[in-house]
Amino acid sequence: xxxxxxxxxxxxxxxxxxxxxxxxxxxxxxxxxxxxxxxxxxxxxxxxxxxxxxxxxxxxxxxxxxxxxxxxxxxxxxxxxxxxxxxxxxxxxxxxxxxxxxxxxxxxxxxxxxxxxxxxxxxxxxxxxxxxxxxxxxxxxxxxxxxxxxxxxxxxxxxxxxxxxxxxxxxxxxxxxxxxxxxxxxxxxxxxxxxxxxxxxxxxxxxxxxxxxxxxxxxxxxxxxxxxxxxxxxxxxxxxxxxxxxxxxxxxxxxxxxxxxxxxxxxxxxxxxxxxxxxxxxxxxxxxxxxxxxxxxxxxxxxxxxxxxxxxxxxxxxxxxxxxxxxxxxxxxxxxxxxxxxxxxxxxxxxxxxxxxxxxxxxxxxxxxxxxxxxxxxxxxxxxxxxxxxxxxxxxxxxxxxx
Amino acid sequence: xxxxxxxxxxxxxxxxxxxxxxxxxxxxxxxxxxxxxxxxxxxxxxxxxxxxxxxxxxxxxxxxxxxxxxxxxxxxxxxxxxxxxxxxxxxxxxxxxxxxxxxxxxxxxxxxxxxxxxxxxxxxxxxxxxxxxxxxxxxxxxxxxxxxxxxxxxxxxxxxxxxxxxxxxxxxxxxxxxxxxxxxxxxxxxxxxxxxxxxxxxxxxxxxxxxxxxxxxxxxxxxxxxxxxxxxxxxxxxxxxxxxxxxxxxxxxxxxxxxxxxxxxxxxxxxxxxxxxxxxxxxxxxxxxxxxxxxxxxxxxxxxxxxxxxxxxxxxxxxxxxxxxxxxxxxxxxxxxxxxxxxxxxxxxxxxxxxxxxxxxxxxxxxxxxxxxxxxxxxxxxxxxxxxxxxxxxxxxxxxxxx
Numbered sequence: 096x097x098x099x100x101x102x103x104x105x106x107x108x109x110x111x112x113x114x115x116x117x118x119x120x121x122x123x124x125x126x127x128x129x130x131x132x133x134x135x136x137x138x139x140x141x142x143x144x145x146x147x148x149x150x151x152x153x154x155x156x157x158x159x160x161x162x163x164x165x166x167x168x169x170x171x172x173x174x175x176x177x178x179x180x181x182x183x184x185x186x187x188x189x190x191x192x193x194x195x196x197x198x199x200x201x202x203x204x205x206x207x208x209x210x211x212x213x214x215x216x217x218x219x220x221x222x223x224x225x226x227x228x229x230x231x232x233x234x235x236x237x238x239x240x241x242x243x244x245x246x247x248x249x250x251x252x253x254x255x256x257x258x259x260x261x262x263x264x265x266x267x268x269x270x271x272x273x274x275x276x277x278x279x280x281x282x283x284x285x286x287x288x289x290x291x292x293x294x295x296x297x298x299x300x301x302x303x304x305x306x307x308x309x310x311x312x313x314x315x316x317x318x319x320x321x322x323x324x325x326x327x328x329x330x331x332x333x334x335x336x337x338x339x340x341x342x343x344x345x346x347x348x349x350x351x352x353x354x355x356x357x358x359x360x361x362x363x364x365x366x367x368x369x370x371x372x373x374x375x376x377x378x379x380x381x382x383x384x385x386x387x388x389x390x391x392x393x394x395x396x397x398x399x400x401x402x403x404x405x406x407x408x409x410x411x412x413x414x415x416x417x418x419x420x421x422x423x424x425x426x427x428x429x430x431x432x433x434x435x436x437x438x439x440x441x442x443x444x445x446x447x448x449x450x451x452x453x454x455x456x457x458x459x460x461x462x463x464x465x466x467x468x469x470x471x472x473x474x475x476x477x478x479x480x481x482x483x484x485x486x487x488x489x490x491x492x493x494x495x496x497x498x
Numbered sequence: 499x500x501x502x503x504x505x506x507x508x509x510x511x512x513x514x515x516x517x518x519x520x521x522x523x524x525x526x527x528x529x530x531x532x533x534x535x536x537x538x539x540x541x542x543x544x545x546x547x548x549x550x551x552x553x554x555x556x557x558x559x560x561x562x563x564x565x566x567x568x569x570x571x572x573x574x575x576x577x578x579x580x581x582x583x584x585x586x587x588x589x590x591x592x593x594x595x596x597x598x599x600x601x602x603x604x605x606x607x608x609x610x611x612x613x614x615x616x617x618x619x620x621x622x623x624x625x626x627x628x629x630x631x632x633x634x635x636x637x638x639x640x641x642x643x644x645x646x647x648x649x650x651x652x653x654x655x656x657x658x659x660x661x662x663x664x665x666x667x668x669x670x671x672x673x674x675x676x677x678x679x680x681x682x683x684x685x686x687x688x689x690x691x692x693x694x695x696x697x698x699x700x701x702x703x704x705x706x707x708x709x710x711x712x713x714x715x716x717x718x719x720x721x722x723x724x725x726x727x728x729x730x731x732x733x734x735x736x737x738x739x740x741x742x743x744x745x746x747x748x749x750x751x752x753x754x755x756x757x758x759x760x761x762x763x764x765x766x767x768x769x770x771x772x773x774x775x776x777x778x779x780x781x782x783x784x785x786x787x788x789x790x791x792x793x794x795x796x797x798x799x800x801x802x803x804x805x806x807x808x809x810x811x812x813x814x815x816x817x818x819x820x821x822x823x824x825x826x827x828x829x830x831x832x833x834x835x836x837x838x839x840x841x842x843x844x845x846x847x848x849x850x851x852x853x854x855x856x857x858x859x860x861x862x863x864x865x866x867x868x869x870x871x872x873x874x875x876x877x878x879x880x881x882x883x884x885x886x887x888x889x890x891x892x893x894x895x896x897x898x899x900x901x
Contacts (some may be wrong), residue, residue, distance in 0.1 A: 129616075131614065131616060131617065131901040132614065132901055133900050133901055134901060165839065165840070187839070187840045188840065207798075207840065208798040208799050208806075209798070210796060210797070210798045210808075210855060210856050211534065211535065211796060211856070213532075213534060214534065237799050238799065238800070238855055240855050240856070241855070267804075267843075268799070268806055268837050268838070268841055268843065269798070269799040269806050269841070270799075272801060301838055393613060393614060394613070395610075395611040395612070395613045395672070396611050396640050396641065396671070396672040396673075397641070398666075398675060401670075403611075403671055403672050405613075405901075406900075408815070408817045408868055409867075409868055409871050409900055410900050412811070413817050414811045414816050414817070414836070433817070434671050435671070435704055436568065436590070436867050436868055436871075437568070437590045437591065437610065437900070438671055438672070440670075440671065452613060452641055452643050452644070453613050453614070453643070464812075464839050465811055465812055465839055468812050468839075468872070469871070469872070469898065469900075470898060471898050494898075495872065495873060495874050495897075497536050497809075497812055497813050497840070497872075498534040498535055498536055498537060498808075
C-alpha cells in the first residue's frame with residue numbers, strides 16, 4: 096500500500112503575460128514609485144529567503160513539504176516552491192486544482208471534502224489527466240457518502256486517485272471525529288474499488304496556527320499528535336499501514352515535525368507572512384520568516400489628528416484583524432483603523448508627525464490568503480520597497496476560484 | 499453656476515458574455531440546482547422590486563438618485579438603475595469610472611479624493627472622453643493640493659470637470675472639517691481655472707448607515723444636516739450658490755431626503771441588502787427592501803452538533819459580521835460561525851434537525867459590497883431560489899478595480 100509522493104517535472108513554461116493590461120506590463124523595470132496605489136506588492140528578495148528557509152527546514156527535519164497553494168493561488172509561485180524541493184502542492188477546491196494543473200503542476204492534493212457529483216466528475220477527469228502525464232491527484236474524504244460518490248464518479252475513467260482520510264485533530268471542523276470512525280472509512284477504501292487508493296491521513300489543525308503563545312500551540316499540537324497516533328494504532332491493529340500523515344500550517348509546523356507523527360507539512364503563509372502571524376509570539380523551533388507581502392497605499396486626505404489612505408478592505412482582508420503600518424525610515428509608528436471598503440485611517444502611535452498628503456504608506460495585511468484573493472496580480476519588487484524596481488507581474492491565477 | 503445633472507443615454511449594448519467559461523454560459527436556462535457551490539446568486543425578481551422601490555422613493559421625495567456602483571461594480575446593473583430613472587452613478591475609484599464609462603455609462607461621479615498625478619491624468623482623459631460623447635465626469639476634493647493637482651492634470655485637455663467639495667458631516671474620514679475650510683476650497687474653485695466647475699457639496703455619513711436604532715440614525719443625520727446648512731450659509735454670505743448637495747446611503751437616505759438639505763442620494767446596498775442592514779431596526783420612513791443577494795453553498799461535512807458548508811470568507815465578506823442562514827421551507831433556523839477562508843460551520847439555533855450531507859444552504863452575506871467584489875460573476879435567478887431558473891450571468895466588471 097506504500098506509495099512515494101515525489102515532485103514531478105513541470106510541463107509548461109511560465110504563463111504568458113502578454114495579455115496583461117499595458118499599464119501593468121509597462122511597470123516592469125520601473126522603480127517602486129511607479130506602482131499605482133493600492134496595489135499588492137511582493138518583496139521578491141524576502142520571498143526567496145522564506146522559500147529557502149522552509150525548504151531547508153523540511154530537509155533538516157526529514158519531512159516532506161507540500162505547500163498550500165490556496166494562499167498564493169499562483170502557478171508561478173507554486174513552481175518556485177517545487178524548484179526548492181516541494182513534493183507537490185495542496186489546494187482546497189477542484190477549481191484551484193484545475194488551474195494549477197493547467198499551469199503544469201502535476202502532483203496536487205485537494206485537502207478538502209468534495210461532495211457535489213458535478214464536481215466529483217471534474218475530480219475524476221483531472222485525476223485521469225494528471226495520471227496520463229505521469230502525475231497524480233489526491234483528495235480528502237471524511238464520510239461514507241463522500242467515498243461512495245467519489246468511487247461512482249471515478250468509474251467514468253480508468254484512472255486512480257489517492258484518497259486521504261481527514262481526521263479531526265482538534266479544530267472541530269471537518270474530519271472523522273475519532274479513531275473508530277477513521278478506521279471505518281479507511282476500511283471502506285482498502286476494501287473498495289482499486290481506483291481509490293488509501294494514501295494516508297489528512298490531519299490539519301487550523302485553529303492552532305493562531306494561538307498566540309508557544310505554550311498554547313505546543314499543547315494543541317501535542318493533543319493533535321495524540322489523536323493521530325490513536326488512529327495509526329487502531330489501523331495497525333487492523334494491519335493497515337498508514338502511508339503518510341499530512342498536515343500543519345505556518346504557525347505550528349515545527350511542532351508537527353518534531354512530534355514525529357506527521358510525514359508531510361502543508362504550510363502556505365510562510366511565503367508572505369501577515370499581521371496575524373506577526374502577533375504570534377515566536378519560539379526558537381521555527382525559522383524566521385520575513386514579511387514579503389505589502390499593500391502599497393497613498394495618503395489621500397489629511398486632518399490634524401489623522402490621515403486617510405486609499406486602501407480599505409477591498410484591498411486587504413480584515414477577517415484576522417487590521418493591517419500593520421510598515422515602519423519606513425523617517426516615518427513615525429502609526430496604527431490603522433478600518434474606515435470602510437476603500438479607506439483606512441492612520442493615527443500616530445505615540446509621538447512624531449503624520450505623513451503628508453500624497454505620501455506612500457506600506458501596509459502589512461492582516462491575513463495573507465484572502466488578501467491575495469482580492470487581487471488579479473502581485474507586483475514583484477527586487478531591491479527593497481524604498482529603492483527597488485519592479486521585476487515582474489505575477490498573476491493570481493486561481494483568484495476567485497471557490498467552486 | 500447652476501448645472502442640471504441629467505441621465506444620459508447609454509451608448510452600448512449589454513456586454514457580450516461569449517467569452518465566459520462554457521460551464522457558466524451553459525447554466526443559462528437551467529434550474530437553480532445546476533448552480534455550483536459556492537456561487538453568488540441574485541434573486542432577479544427581488545432585485546427588480548428593490549430598484550423600483552428606490553426609484554419611486556426618489557420621485558416621490560423630489561430628490562435625484564445617483565446610486566453607488568462601488569457596491570455592484572456591474573455595467574449591466576448600472577444600466578438597470580439608469581433605466582429606472584437614476585441621473586447617473588457614483589464610483590470610488592478612477593479605475594471603476596473607466597470601466598463604467600467603457601460600458602456606456604456617461605454621467606459618473608467619483609465620490610472620493612484622487613491625489614496621485616498619474617491617476618489625475620486618467621481622470622482628465624476620462625473627463626475629455628465623456629464630454630466628447632455628451633456626458634460628464636465629476637470628482638470630490640477636500641484639499642488645496644488636491645484642487646491644484648487636478649487643475650494641473652486637466653490642462654492636458656480642453657475638457658471640463660465638475661468638482662464637488664467633500665465636507666465631513668460626522669464620519670471623521672475625508673472632507674473639509676468645518677464651514678470656513680469648505681468655503682476656502684469652494685473659493686479656490688470659483689476663482690480658479692474654468693475647467694474646474696464648482697458643482698456642489700459631497701456630504702456622506704458612512705457611519706450613520708449602520709447605527710442600529712432609528713433614533714441614533716436620526717440624530718446622526720440631523721447633526722450632518724446642521725453641518726451641511728452651516729456650509730451653505732457661509733457660501734451664501736459669500737454669494738456663492740450651491741448647485742447640489744449629494745450624499746446618503748441605504749441605512750439613512752430617507753432622513754437625508756426628509757431634511758431638505760440634500761438634493762441627491764447615493765445609496766448602493768438597497769439593491770441587494772445584507773445581514774448588516776438586516777440588523778438595523780427599521781422605521782417606517784423607508785421603503786422595504788428585500789434580500790436579493792445570496793451565496794449558494796453546500797454541506798460538505800457533518801457531525802452530530804454541526805455541519806460544515808463550503809463557503810468561507812473567500813466567498814463572502816465578514817468585515818461587518820457573519821452571514822445569515824436564509825430560512826428555507828423545511829429547514830430549522832441555523833447560525834453561521836466563521837471556520838476559515840473556505841468553510842463555515844452551521845449549528846442549530848434552537849431545535850430541529852441539521853441538514854444532511856450534500857444539502858444546499860443559502861447564505862445572506864454580512865456585507866454586500868466586498869462580497870460582490872470577491873466574485874467574477876453574479877448568477878441571476880428568476881422564479882425564486884427554490885424552483886427558479888438561471889436567467890443570465892452578470893459580470894462584476896469592476897471586480898478588483900481598486901486603483
